[in-house]
Amino acid sequence: MGLLRQWASFVKRLVHVIAKPVKGDGSRGGMVVHPYRGYGSQREVFVMGRVFHQAALSRIIPRHGMLRDTADVARRILRRGLANAQVEVHIGENQLCVSTDRDGYFDVHLPISHALPIDVSWHRADILVHCPGESPIRTHVEVYVPPPETDLLIISDIDDTVMFTGVAEKLKMLYRLFVKKPHRRTAFPGVAALYQSLHRGVNGRAERPILYVSRGPWAIYEMLETFFQINRIPVGPILFLREWGISWHKPWPRRAKEHKRDLIDRMLTLYSDMPCILIGDSGQHDPEVYIEIVKAYPDRIKAIYIRRVDKDPQREAAIQRLRDQIVGTQCELVLAADSVLIAEHAHAQGHISAHGLAAVQRDVDDHRNDPA
Template sequence: MARPHAASIVEDAWHRQVDSVLRSRGWQTRIVAHTGYGSEEFARVLGRVLLTRRADRSEGGERADAGASTAELRSAEDERRGWRAFITAPAMNVPVTITLGHKTVHTRTDRSGYIDTKVRGHGLTPGWHEATLTSVDAEETTAAVMVVGTDETFGLISDIDDTVISTSLPRPMIAAWNTFVKSENARHVVPGMATMYRELLAEHPNAPMFYVSTGAWNTAPTLTRFLRRHGYPPGPLLLTDWGPTNTGWFRSGQDHKRACLHRLANEFPHIRWVLVGDDGQHDPKIYGDFVEQRPDTVAAIAIRELTPSEQVLSHGIPVSLEEFTPARGRHEKEVPVCRAGDGYGLVRLLRVALGQTTAPDA
């Protein structure tokens, strides 16, 4: 096994020191539940264990998943400014017990306090269910888990930033302002995207909906509340951790998205996906590469076209980065690619591409 990167060694030492100091002052653990997913054979349960003061402990744990009530989401991050979500103390290597359906498994949190565990043999039918999570000194909590049937052949995977939420990432100063300072109420919704997802899923009511982003897991309560407030279908958030890894100082956002796409394709080989993103960053290239590697798993690609001003805020020039990338391979040409400035335009094109309606007369 390769030696861990110096950054991860330093971070782990810091976390151990913080853990020791906080526990000596009476801090205890609390579980933050995230939305999980799975099939009739397995389920992936997600969450995190953090250290908190006794006075801050919420009865019943903390929920940031699709099954949480509005009050629970507000309690998880009660209209805080974004930067507060990042001041956390992870509980490393803490034992966690997960019960889902007929199965109980025991696991431990990773070096950043995260829970990412597969539960096999749960015996659950397709639909929404709840897993129970318990840990030492922590209040028991539950996490919503979406179980997808083996007969489902349609699914949606959506980017978040500049696709469903206008954040003008990744220009550093604006990104920092949006993420760390401004209230989530100040974020802007992209017109028509929620309507598009609801209409597409109306044709496939049991189809899975995934939201994939390079954003940090700390923002899950804010994102979940935002998506619910604006009428987006519920679904797991597949986010990442901004901290050091065993190979470098920071995680690669592009690698995270690629890994999520391939993992979902492996876990649900019977599903053909509609991939939704924007042309402000790397979504067209990532999706194009994925189509080249696994053409049979993609039903269509939908790209939200940013305005020239949004392009400037995104990467400094008023045109899409696609203008400077090589032409894609033959498989991408066989997969429909729909482009429009908002969800209203995209859904009309997607309905035609997916055969849900006929093309309008010229």
């Protein structure tokens, strides 16, 4: 009976997680607009999102409980992206109108012809969506633009770099990713202090952009935002995600390696005057992708930090061979077993403060003394 209860609890929580993204419409159904946090510079900003239609919820369905969650899962499965919806984005005095693609996604590249205020980093983008047969919807989203004095860009993987997902253990990964509540998902010890230190810089007052890239689907966007906030990890524009929707014209998601490389190229082009640090893990393609980036931008990448997620000697030897390929550049690849080793190198290179290094050491020590 105990095992049966565990499985029942597993299914109940899984259904609730899958149902959560459709609950914001108050059960009315109709057109829904879901923008994702944007990013940009004083030259151009990027805002992505999706417009879709979902069915209304029957009044006989209770507002809470397993039946409501099951009905919302059905609504999520049946919802469809709205193609050719008109999306107007305004930020300051700048504006642009685009159409959604056939899956309902919009990707706005808005040139900045009227300068944005430089005394703030987060700007409000107002969004107005029109679609035939639907009532117009107004919403807004935050857009991050680094201050002019920003001295460093950080691009980080998430899976097995910020949080443990166990890519080598698929069932455990799915359990942690889709079933555990955000505050119970495992962040690596010292990650919060490390990323806060990188964000704040040596003087403790910088606002460096940290841009996160992941092979995960857009469906987990809200959960990851909550995870970052609860774990005190600086929340950057989460522009990492892939569309995993399966259809006859697109039966598989885009390859993670290509997705990551293209996004990093896009960010380095946008922030063309900033040096960069790349952070990833040893379990997938991060070292290989990052070495390609160093070769393409030999003067831009100051360090590659790779979290070691296994002790496979063949994988370590492969990473050592990759490290040898960038000897003579300004970049050093650091294969680290924990956040302290990364922080020590970052401090030695002048990227974080002594206070930041001490905070990382303290967090890791606290975890060792109280692993629960």
